[in-house]
Amino acid sequence: MRIIGGEFKGRRFNPPAKNWPTRPTTDYAKEGLFNILYNTFDFSELRVLDLFGGTGNHSYEFISRGCRDVTYVDKFPGCVAFAKRTAKELGIEDFMRINKADVFRFIQQRQAPYDYIFAGPPYPLPNIPEIPDLVLQQELLKPGGWLVLEHNPRHNFEKHPNLLQVRNYGTTIFSIFTVPVTEEEE
Numbered sequence: 001m002r003i004i005g006g007e008f009k010g011r012r013f014n015p016p017a018k019n020w021p022t023r024p025t026t027d028y029a030k031e032g033l034f035n036i037l038y039n040t041f042d043f044s045e046l047r048v049l050d051l052f053g054g055t056g057n058h059s060y061e062f063i064s065r066g067c068r069d070v071t072y073v074d075k076f077p078g079c080v081a082f083a084k085r086t087a088k089e090l091g092i093e094d095f096m097r098i099n100k101a102d103v104f105r106f107i108q109q110r111q112a113p114y115d116y117i118f119a120g121p122p123y124p125l126p127n128i129p130e131i132p133d134l135v136l137q138q139e140l141l142k143p144g145g146w147l148v149l150e151h152n153p154r155h156n157f158e159k160h161p162n163l164l165q166v167r168n169y170g171t172t173i174f175s176i177f178t179v180p181v182t183e184e185e186e
Contacts, residue, residue, distance in 0.1 A: 001057055004031050005038075006064030008090060015055045015082050024057050025120060025150060029169035033148065034061060036167065040146075041116065043067045049140065051103045051119040051131075056083035056096075058118045063092045071114075073099045073106045107134050113142040120150040128155055132177050136162060147177040 001024050002012045015024075025033075037043075044066040050059045053072040056079075062070050074080055080100040087096045099106060103121070117140060119131050128151055141147050146164070149157070150172060157163050157175040167174040 001055060002027060003060055003064050005034060005061065006066065008060065008064040011060075011064075011090070013055070013060075013086055015079075024055050026169070026172060029150075029172040029174070030057070030061065032167060032169055033174055034065075037116075037146075038065070046115045047112070047142075049073070049114040049117040051106070051117065052121045053083060053098075054079050054120065056086055056098075058120070059083070059096055060086065060090065060092070062116075063090075063095050068095045070095055071097045071099065073101055073103055075100060075102045104134070107138055107140065110138075111140070113140055113145070115142050115145045117141055117145070117147045118150070119147065123152050123154075129157075132157065132160060132162065132175075136177070136179065141177075141179050143179045144181040145179065149175045149177070151175065 003009055004027060043062060046067050048062050048067055048070045050070060050072045053059060053074040056072055059070045059072045072083055077100065080098060083098050087093050117135060121128055131149055132147060135141060135147050152171055153173060160177065162177040162179065164176045164178045
């Protein structure tokens with residue numbers, strides 16, 4: 001895996017793969033997503049939440065591109081230890097809050113909303129379809145912000161009222177949800 005843009009562009013990292021419950025986003029899919037994000041958001045202004053953070057791939061990418069407020073959440077001890085070690089190696093510990101926690105419990109905690117939330121759950125997870133509603137019900141996403149849910153073709157969110165767009169990169173699909181901005185918030 002590598003960081004594809006920003007300050008750490010080209011930096012490679014190799015997490016131990018033995019018995020890891022991760023499925024890192026391919027560089028091809030990640031590059032496509034970050035091209036869209038780059039043309040939509042000012043990374044330096046974003047408050048980011050990385051759910052099912054795994055290797056920390058998305059967190060590092062955001063920080064490499066200027067984001068200074070990233071929260072990473074994963075429950076697997078090996079992933080959390082790897083993320084902490086990598087954050088230290090990159091010197092980004094001040095910009096990345098690493099939480100060893102169950103994502104569904106973390107979502108239930110009241111907290112200030114985020115501008116951007118990435119959820120890359122393990123594809124076999126049975127409750128993937130619940131994730132958008134859980135995030136939106138807890139008001140974790142700011143109006144106008146994006147929730148990007150990575151999933152495979154077995155899931156379809158086309159009828160979800162908050163679906164903004166879908167991006168397909170082979171067997172990797174990003175469903176993008178948003179909360180509309182009201183006139184008062186503009």
